[in-house]
Amino acid sequence: MAGRKINPWLKLGLEIGPVIAFFAAFTRLKDQTVTIGGTEYGGFILATAGFVPLLILTTLILWRLTGRLSPMQVATLVLVVVFGGLSVWFNDERFFKMKPTLIYLLFAGILGWGLMRGQSYLALVLEEAMPLEHEGWMILTRRLTAFFGGLAVLNEVIWRTMSDAAWVNFKTFGLTAAIFFFFMAQGGVFKRYGIEEKDGR
Structure with a gap:
């Protein structure tokens, strides 16, 4: 709904x-x-x-x-x-720093499960906002699954090897910028498989 x-x-x-x-x-x-x-x-x-x-x-x-x-x-x-x-309960910041890793692994796992079944769960969420052909959704979903997996690894590397300040900057600005540039880089997929553009509507 x-x-x-x-x-x-x-x-x-x-x-x-x-x-x-x-x-x-x-x-x-x-x-x-x-x-x-x-x-x-x-x-x-x-x-x-x-x-x-x-x-x-x-x-x-x-x-x-x-x-x-x-x-x-x-x-x-x-x-x-x-x-x-x-x-907060255990006075240990490591739990909170692990949270982005688990979020991105969860999203990668859900999308990956859909791909194994020949489906794009991403399309179920975004199809109304970005109508694409099925193949376009599958390409975008494969790329986003790999991207989320990469972010999970990157978060682990940063929080385990860098300072609190470095991790906070990464979480606040780095993750946001990475997601923005990822979708900007998918312009070719949107152009090639966008239903409105292909149908001329």
Whole structure:
């Protein structure tokens, strides 16, 4: 069922606002520690503790305004709550840093399962927005599956070998830029297999 249309800028703000807020909070608190109940919490954990409820709030607002959430949004919210909560509970940032790896592996696995069955699950989500021929969807899905797998590996390398600040910059800007440039690079697929262009409509 299609959701209700809302202002695209409001939708964008609700989707990326928590990520920007996490970046801002970490930048401000990264060199600070707070003692609560005899336990010291660093800036990363404090930023995570604020990010989790903020994402829950903005996702609920988005659902209330549009009447629906995509499977990607639901999966992201669940993993953020689980792994963000574990990071705060155990005062260990590694749980939260693993979250993008699991998200991208999950998406790659779902898309890969569809490919094994000769289907593009990506088309089920995006077909109305980007009508393509079946072969176009299969090509795009294969590429996106490999791309998600690569992002999962890259996230693991960065959080395990670099500083907290490097990982936060990667998560905030690097992942967003990578996804943007990936879809920009698929212009040939959209042009060749786009139904509207081929039919001249």
